[in-house]
Amino acid sequence: MLDLECTMSKTTSKTIAILAPGAMGSAVARRLNENGARVLTSLKGRSEATQKRAADAGMIGADDEAIAEADIILSIVPPGEAVALAERLAALIVRRAKKPVVVDCNAVNVDTVRRIEEIIGSAQAPFVDAGIIGFPPQPGGKSPAFYMSGEHAGDVAVLKDLGLDVRIVEGPVGAASALKMSYAGIVKGLAGIGSAMVIAATKAGAADALRDELALSQPAVLARLEVALPDMIPKAYRWVAEMREISGFLGADHPASQIYEGFARWFEHLAEDAKGEAADASLMKAFAASIAQKKA
DSSP, X not given: OOOHHHHTTSOOSOEEEEEOOSHHHHHHHHHHHHTTOEEEEOOTTOOHHHHHHHHHTTOEEOOHHHHHTSSEEEEOSOGGGHHXXXXXXXXXHTTOSSOOEEEEOSOOOHHHHHHHHHHHHTTTOOEEEEEEESOOOOTTSOOOEEEEESTTGGGXXXXXXXXXXXXXXXXXXXXXXXXXXXXXXXXXXXHHHHHHHHHHHHHTTXXXXXXXXXXXXXXXXXXXXXXXXXXXXXXXXXXXXXXXXXXXXXOTTSTTHHHHHHHHHHHHHHHHHHHTTOHHHHHHHHHHHHHHHHHO
């Protein structure tokens, strides 16, 4: 891990704090670092693997005081942790005269992000609502889209100069999260439907027939399943809370909200299956593989 005191003397355009250094956070950090930003993170209590991932991305392990002094703080955590992180950040920021811009980049619904705005606002810090659409940036590849809304969205335009694809959504805090919820509800909802039906068809002996019919009448769906089925297996655990956020986005009285509660339970099952016997995971991988074999 880079030494914080040694890097303090380096001149960079901006200091960005990213919490936390997960797959997306560390990849974003690498992109910012490549474009001249100084990127801080918190490594207290993190695993050796996480610390290595942060180091490989050029992230600097820093204490809470240093993080609170950053120009911009990006919150990139599982949706179930977003509110707790906002409370932690507000407690750090409230004592400071110079306030960082706090950007919540998590897959949370409109009510949740407005609650987070209130928490950050209690520390008198500017707040931006953001939604990330796309995969973590790879070296030489494009950035995922960072959709941002709220009156302070323009305050973080520097992120575009630092290599991120920043897109402003005209509207208040909540507009960017609404876009993220709607997009994820469609894309991950289709993955949920596809995986459930593929497994059911396979167990009933109709996998090949389903594949061949989709190839004839729904080739775009089949192509999507070839990628989505194996890709979702290691991610299913992360999608559980997101499905519940989408359900909340629709509202408890909305007839479709229970669909996403059902997807949450389904992804929870797939996550448990992947950690255990991987019976359903094996069926999904086999179906995806058969698509590739049929094309060969």
